[in-house]
Amino acid sequence: MADITISHLVKTYPGATERATDDVSLDITDGDFTVLLGPSGCGKTTLLRMLAGLELPDSGSIAVGGKDVTYLPPNKRNMSMVFQSYAVFPHRKVRYNIGFGLSMAKKPKEEIDRKVAWAADLLQLGPYLDRLPAQLSGGQRQRVAVARAIVMDADVLLMDEPLSNLDALLRLNFRSELKKIVKDLKTTTVYVTHDQSEALSLGDRVAVMRKGQIAQLGDPLDVYDAPADRFVGGFIGSPPMNFIKAAVSGDGGALIVGDQRLRAPSLLQSYSSTDVLLGVRAENVAVDTQRSSGDVPGTVLVVEPMGSSILLTVEVEGQTIKVQAPPTFRTSPGATIWLTFSPNSMRFYDSETAMALVAR
Amino acid sequence: MTVDSPPAPVQLDTPARPRRIPPAVLLIAPSIVFMALLLGWPVIQGVLQAFRGDEGFTLDYITRMVEDPYFWPAVRNTLLLIAVMIPLQFVFAITMALLLRSNPRLNKVHFFVWAIPLALSDLAAGLVWLSIFNDRGYLNSVLTSLGLDSIPWLAYDNPATLFLCVLVAEVWRSTSLVLVIVVSGLQGIPKDYDEAAQVFGATFWQRLRHVTLPLLKPSLQVALILRTILAFQTFAVAQALTGQNFPLVVGETYRWYTALQNPNVAAALALVILVASMLISVFYLRALRDKGQEGTR
Ligand SMILES: Nc1ncnc2c1ncn2[C@@H]1O[C@H](COP(=O)(O)OP(=O)(O)OP(=O)(O)O)[C@@H](O)[C@H]1O
Numbered sequence A: 001m002a003d004i005t006i007s008h009l010v011k012t013y014p015g016a017t018e019r020a021t022d023d024v025s026l027d028i029t030d031g032d033f034t035v036l037l038g039p040s041g042c043g044k045t046t047l048l049r050m051l052a053g054l055e056l057p058d059s060g061s062i063a064v065g066g067k068d069v070t071y072l073p074p075n076k077r078n079m080s081m082v083f084q085s086y087a088v089f090p091h092r093k094v095r096y097n098i099g100f101g102l103s104m105a106k107k108p109k110e111e112i113d114r115k116v117a118w119a120a121d122l123l124q125l126g127p128y129l130d131r132l133p134a135q136l137s138g139g140q141r142q143r144v145a146v147a148r149a150i151v152m153d154a155d156v157l158l159m160d161e162p163l164s165n166l167d168a169l170l171r172l173n174f175r176s177e178l179k180k181i182v183k184d185l186k187t188t189t190v191y192v193t194h195d196q197s198e199a200l201s202l203g204d205r206v207a208v209m210r211k212g213q214i215a216q217l218g219d220p221l222d223v224y225d226a227p228a229d230r231f232v233g234g235f236i237g238s239p240p241m242n243f244i245k246a247a248v249s250g251d252g253g254a255l256i257v258g259d260q261r262l263r264a265p266s267l268l269q270s271y272s273s274t275d276v277l278l279g280v281r282a283e284n285v286a287v288d289t290q291r292s293s294g295d296v297p298g299t300v301l302v303v304e305p306m307g308s309s310i311l312l313t314v315e316v317e318g319q320t321i322k323v324q325a326p327p328t329f330r331t332s333p334g335a336t337i338w339l340t341f342s343p344n345s346m347r348f349y350d351s352e353t354a355m356a357l358v359a360r
Numbered sequence B: 001m002t003v004d005s006p007p008a009p010v011q012l013d014t015p016a017r018p019r020r021i022p023p024a025v026l027l028i029a030p031s032i033v034f035m036a037l038l039l040g041w042p043v044i045q046g047v048l049q050a051f052r053g054d055e056g057f058t059l060d061y062i063t064r065m066v067e068d069p070y071f072w073p074a075v076r077n078t079l080l081l082i083a084v085m086i087p088l089q090f091v092f093a094i095t096m097a098l099l100l101r102s103n104p105r106l107n108k109v110h111f112f113v114w115a116i117p118l119a120l121s122d123l124a125a126g127l128v129w130l131s132i133f134n135d136r137g138y139l140n141s142v143l144t145s146l147g148l149d150s151i152p153w154l155a156y157d158n159p160a161t162l163f164l165c166v167l168v169a170e171v172w173r174s175t176s177l178v179l180v181i182v183v184s185g186l187q188g189i190p191k192d193y194d195e196a197a198q199v200f201g202a203t204f205w206q207r208l209r210h211v212t213l214p215l216l217k218p219s220l221q222v223a224l225i226l227r228t229i230l231a232f233q234t235f236a237v238a239q240a241l242t243g244q245n246f247p248l249v250v251g252e253t254y255r256w257y258t259a260l261q262n263p264n265v266a267a268a269l270a271l272v273i274l275v276a277s278m279l280i281s282v283f284y285l286r287a288l289r290d291k292g293q294e295g296t297r
């Protein structure tokens, strides 16, 4: 069993003024695939390095399988890791690099050979087994790092942006490949990325990080559908969630956006006469060239055909939002179109704290 | 990451340009002339001197050198010293460099202190150790104050302690050179490799053997060549401590030149050192060549 319990982990690098991880607590169930997602510099690598034992926290604790490992040296933790910088040994052939962990554990030669062949096959490294890392491309080197990590029978698999250096197509292929591999391995996995589509597609659970803290932890679809705050909504999704300044009417029954009145969901009953932020995803806004009931007029600013859809930048009551229209929709900049917000997909945020509003 | 990537070839010359001396040659020309005058010429002179008698080519000086009763002991002592000292120095230097890398408190100070012998002249170092090892030196004072018998460390009939004294003094004096080279080599190795090895379960010794030492090989090679060549030239420390009692090849060169006033035999001895140094360098370069990396060079 390798469930991970991280509690109140604080780390400040020597000489730094800000905390790299700020009181992070996280529970990971055995066999789960958890993705740490966040912008550059938010402390993802730091958290991963503390899990691996390469960095010691200032306070807090880490337990794996019920055993406290906070101060255990890295080689006693039975973890394996893909480094952000790959750290593929430059003086050794690919074959040796992949089998490194196994030969350190003095595994029999046939077993090493078998597993190296298996991993090389999975990651399409077969032709390069007898090359030195210097003779590989960056993406190939990164795959060597992944192969080296998956051949280990580790309790925990840590991966720091393992697909960052692959081209778009290869990344898409390896993403699903990796999902399958990890599922078969049944190893508890912590995966770091700043690519939100990768996070959503891979994770059993996604932890969105911001400035050393976990802003939201949850199922990928929940995180996408109901962001806990404005930051998460803005970080996840492409285009990011739209945030529209609005106010709740005095009786709590209507949402006022500029001169327009929309029907307010019951959640807003208790927020009468307050300013709120309306959060809505681009694909949850219906567009029409004709007016129908409950519609809001908007002026098209930019039309961007994306192939499977058309992305419109629309000005509504002085605010700019992104709207996703079906590919058959025809309009041009300057035209007036009518938008319908579906009540179920509207999310509301406090206009000051930017936190999601809850019924009260 | 890109330690081994060869530099991009710079193609300055276009076919249309008239041929002329490449700027690189012009730039290194002064130092080539300088080296030729100050090093090449004396070397040729020295070699000639070892073989040129009154009537042309002669092997007399070589014969005289080899038949001298001090010659073979000097060769033996020099080789013995090298064989014992070099491994010791590398063990010390690598240990010290690894200690420094683990970032102890005051690590800059430690490094500075350990590098001090580098700044000391070898004769001065010899004299310092003489004051320690001589019959009434510091070491014997300590022994007597502890109620032990004092030991004639530098007595001529005690070759074992003579060797020990020269060894200790030389190790103290010249290990810092290896240390400086190894430390700078270690600093050039990204920490990731060691960290990766740790995560994949390697123990300290496994990391040293499979990761650190192989990556340190270029530095070790430089240090090994330098130290071995310099060890052939060990002289002042032994001279100060033992005089004639522990002859070394360079000490013999000096004796033939000054005491015996025979520059020709001295030149023959110098030639022995030159040849030995060259052979040893070639040997190291071949022995330590990385077979795996040949393709990328
Ligand atoms: N060795 C270090 N010394 C001092 N500060 C550091 C060190 N490593 C990281 N930091 C700082 O800690 C913070 C978190 O860094 P971390 O590497 O964990 O970010 P990250 O989320 O992995 O970012 P990225 O996506 O760019 O890799 C950053 O502000 C960074 O500047």
Ligand SMILES: [Mg+2]
Residues within 6 Å of the ligand: A044, A045, A046, A084, A160
């Ligand atoms: Mg990182």
